[in-house]
Structure formats: structure tokens, C-alpha cells
Amino acid sequence: MGNTRAWPVLRTTDLAEAWTLAEKLLSVASWYDPDGCYLDAWAHDEDQFRRLTEAAPDANVRWYGESDDRCASVHRPATNLEQAREALGTWAGITRCYVLWHNLKWPAVPELGLDEEYKYAELQVASNTHTIHCEEWAPEHTVFIHARPGHDARATWLAAQVDAEVVGPPEFGW
Structure with missing residues (x-):
């Protein structure tokens, strides 16, 4: 049992730029399961709720x-x-939301003494926010690398593989 840490590796007002970086990071993963992906959004009023559920009538609501x-x-x-990209683009025009890939395996990094990582390996694009839980609105979209707590070097290494860098401190994940 445990929680990930999530390192931001990009903040941008361009959702396409955030998506492109996410695709590059997915290519670094030893494997990923496209079915291991989901989207979450928060409706803070009736209009947002209506628009989100019209865009995704099959969505679960709590x-x-x-x-x-x-x-x-x-x-x-x-x-x-493609389905995840389209849904994120639609939902980002409505409210704060994110897409999360959770069936990943980060590769081993022997020079850093790091084995392959499955349990804590996740990737997230959060829209209109700087936090993984989308608590506060922001004009930017944020890409997060999730990894094992204390693996700051893995996050830095992963970001460097796609010509990015960690742009802020990690936050507690799930």
C-alpha cells in the first residue's frame, strides 16, 4: 500500500503541447495499456454538469x-x-479535468539504481489546473509524472528522455 508522488513536468496554456508531451512520455514506458486510461472532471454548477454529461452520456457520476x-x-x-485526447479537449472547454494512464511500467534506470516500476507508474494531463486533484482553476494545463515516493531522480530522468524537466515540487498522489 502507498501513494504515488506526482512531479509536474510541463505547464502550458496549449493543450495540444501538453498532449504531445504525454504521448512522448508514454513511448518511454516499457509498456502501457491504452485501456488503462480514464478521465475525471468536476461539475460545479448545473450548466457544467449538463455539458459534461451530454459530451459523455456513458459517464459515471457521483x-x-x-x-x-x-x-x-x-x-x-x-x-x-484518440478517444482520450478528444474527450479531454471537450471537457477542458467546460471545467477542470484530467486524463490518467495507470497501467504503465517505467523502465529500469541502472545508472540511478532504479529497477522497473509498475506499482507507482502513472502519467497524467490535468487541464485548467496545477494540481492532480484539480482543486483550483489555473489558466494552464499540467503534465505530471507519477512515481514511487523518493524517486525524484526517476522523474527527472523520465522528463529528460523527452526534452522536458521537472518544473515544480512533487505533490502527494493517490
């Missing part, structure tokens, strides 16, 4: 909070990269 402070979590799987 309500949180009291009547005046209620919000909905809208969740759906994605079966391939």
Missing part, C-alpha cells in the same frame, strides 16, 4: 457536498489515445 456547495465528479474510461 455527487459531493451539501445542496448549496454541491459538485459532481464525472468519470469515464477511454479505450484508446
Whole structure:
């Protein structure tokens, strides 16, 4: 049992740029399962809720909070990269959201003494926010590398493989 740490490796107002970096990072993974991908978004009012569920009628919805402070979590799987990219683009135009790939394996990095990593290997593109949980709105989209706690060197190494760098401190993951 444990939680990942998530290192931001890009903050940009260009969602296509964030997506391109994510695809490059997926190519560094030893393997990934495109079915191991899902999207989450939060509706903070009725209009956002309506627009999210119209865009994804098959989404699962959970309500949180009291009547005046209620919000909905809208969740759906994605079966391939193109579907995930399109859904993220649509949802990012509505509210804060993210796409998360969780069936990854980061490669071994022998020069750093790091074995392959499966349990904590994840990749995330968070839209309109700087945090993995999308707590606060921001004008940028953020790409996060998730890895084992204490593996700062792995995050730095992974980012360097795609000509990126860690751009902020890690945050606690899931």
C-alpha cells in the first residue's frame, strides 16, 4: 500500500503541447495499456454538469457536498489515445479535468539504481489546473509524472528522455 508522488513536468496554456508531451512520455514506458486510461472532471454548477454529461452520456457520476456547495465528479474510461485526447479537449472547454494512464511500467534506470516500476507508474494531463486533484482553476494545463515516493531522480530522468524537466515540487498522489 502507498501513494504515488506526482512531479509536474510541463505547464502550458496549449493543450495540444501538453498532449504531445504525454504521448512522448508514454513511448518511454516499457509498456502501457491504452485501456488503462480514464478521465475525471468536476461539475460545479448545473450548466457544467449538463455539458459534461451530454459530451459523455456513458459517464459515471457521483455527487459531493451539501445542496448549496454541491459538485459532481464525472468519470469515464477511454479505450484508446484518440478517444482520450478528444474527450479531454471537450471537457477542458467546460471545467477542470484530467486524463490518467495507470497501467504503465517505467523502465529500469541502472545508472540511478532504479529497477522497473509498475506499482507507482502513472502519467497524467490535468487541464485548467496545477494540481492532480484539480482543486483550483489555473489558466494552464499540467503534465505530471507519477512515481514511487523518493524517486525524484526517476522523474527527472523520465522528463529528460523527452526534452522536458521537472518544473515544480512533487505533490502527494493517490
